[in-house]
Amino acid sequence: xxxxxxxxxxxxxxxxxxxxxxxxxxxxxxxxxxxxxxxxxxxxxxxxxxxxxxxxxxxxxxxxxxxxxxxxxxxxxxxxxxxxxxxxxxxxxxxxxxxxxxxxxxxxxxxxxxxxxxxxxxxxxxxxxxxxxxxxxxxxxxxxxxxxxxxxxxxxxxxxxxxxxxxxxxxxxxxxxxxx
Amino acid sequence: xxxxxxxxxxxxxxxxxxxxxxxxxxxxxxxxxxxxxxxxxxxxxxxxxxxxxxxxxxxxxxxxxxxxxxxxxxxxxxxxxxxxxxxxxxxxxxxxxxxxxxxxxxxxxxxxxxxxxxxxxxxxxxxxxxxxxxxxxxxxxxxxxxxxxxxxxxxxxxxxxxxxxxxxxxxxxxxxxxxxxxxxxxxxxxxxxxx
Numbered sequence: 013x014x015x016x017x018x019x020x021x022x023x024x025x026x027x028x029x030x031x032x033x034x035x036x037x038x039x040x041x042x043x044x045x046x047x048x049x050x051x052x053x054x055x056x057x058x059x060x061x062x063x064x065x066x067x068x069x070x071x072x073x074x075x076x077x078x079x080x081x082x083x084x085x086x087x088x089x090x091x092x093x094x095x096x097x098x099x100x101x102x103x104x105x106x107x108x109x110x111x112x113x114x115x116x117x118x119x120x121x122x123x124x125x126x127x128x129x130x131x132x133x134x135x136x137x138x139x140x141x142x143x144x145x146x147x148x149x150x151x152x153x154x155x156x157x158x159x160x161x162x163x164x165x166x167x168x169x170x171x172x173x174x175x176x177x178x179x180x181x182x183x184x185x186x187x188x189x190x191x192x
Numbered sequence: 193x194x195x196x197x198x199x200x201x202x203x204x205x206x207x208x209x210x211x212x213x214x215x216x217x218x219x220x221x222x223x224x225x226x227x228x229x230x231x232x233x234x235x236x237x238x239x240x241x242x243x244x245x246x247x248x249x250x251x252x253x254x255x256x257x258x259x260x261x262x263x264x265x266x267x268x269x270x271x272x273x274x275x276x277x278x279x280x281x282x283x284x285x286x287x288x289x290x291x292x293x294x295x296x297x298x299x300x301x302x303x304x305x306x307x308x309x310x311x312x313x314x315x316x317x318x319x320x321x322x323x324x325x326x327x328x329x330x331x332x333x334x335x336x337x338x339x340x341x342x343x344x345x346x347x348x349x350x351x352x353x354x355x356x357x358x359x360x361x362x363x364x365x366x367x368x369x370x371x372x373x374x375x376x377x378x379x380x381x382x383x384x385x386x387x
Binding site: 067 | 249
């Protein structure tokens with residue numbers, strides 16, 4: 013039958029056939045899209061509800077009494093920490109009494125001390141203690157200097173060479189620097 | 193021709209519906225994606241808030257349990273109105289140590305860098321006169337005060353030694369200090385004081 017039709021009719025029928033196939037395909041895709049959209053809808057509802065739920069949870073936590081006290085608690089803690097830090101002595105803190113006694117103990121019988129001048133270090137600069145006195149003789153002074161240099165607390169022990177000028181009853185001034 | 197034309201119309205309508213339904217699908221998909229991301233962010237925020245809530249409660253309990261210890265920290269600082277009492281205490285310490293004591297200057301310095309600081313520094317210059325052992329004992333007492341205090345500068349000098357500590361004779365003999373011999377001390381003491 014189809015072959016009996018004129019050529020133009022054949023083309024029309026073929027075109028119509030192709031169009032109808034596309035229509036079926038389009039309807040199939042539409043059905044697929046519609047089913048997919050409908051199946052997404054519960055998820056959409058669930059997500060929306062979940063957002064509201066979490067927002068309520070956050071607002072209930074944030075409106076709790078303890079949250080309102082947060083700033084006061086933080087400032088109380090901060091103040092306590094500052095006080096504890098202020099009470100903490102600096103590293104390698106040495107008491108003046110300990111420092112003086114460690115010098116006095118080392119002097120022996122040939123050294124007599126008549127003055128101490130002490131400046132505590134400030135973190136940037138080392139502490140300085142200046143010791144003055146009278147040495148019986150040069151050997152005693154030299155021995156005293158050596159003993160002082162052996163002390164771990166003292167980083168620098170300086171005695172002007174001119175202090176060795178006098179052999180007997182030599183007045184001296186020793187500068188001691190250290191982490192104190 | 194009429195049938196073919198109708199089919200075309202149906203096809204165009206179908207294509208339009210397909211586009212529409214997939215736009216709706218896409219819209220739903222992106223909305224759900226956005227909502228899920230929001231839930232995730234909010235859940236994290238809620239988790240952090242809950243942790244903060246727990247830590248705040250723990251902090252409050254800890255502060256309450258350690259109230260006495262915290263108050264004890266304050267006792268290591270000079271009270272805001274405790275300057276006079278402290279100076280009197282120093283004079284009493286001097287008497288206990290056996291040195292004569294005079295307070296040459298008293299100043300209060302606030303930290304210029306931190307105006308909200310809880311403390312300020314009380315700086316005192318104390319002049320003492322007494323024997324070596326008494327002066328040394330007084331310094332030890334100062335350094336062991338139950339306060340946040342430290343000696344910043346000190347000068348100790350021997351006065352009244354008529355022999356100028358000179359060694360006489362060849363042997364090393366112990367020297368007996370004369371009665372008028374005294375050690376003069378100038379001590380700069382700083383004490384942290386609550387504002």
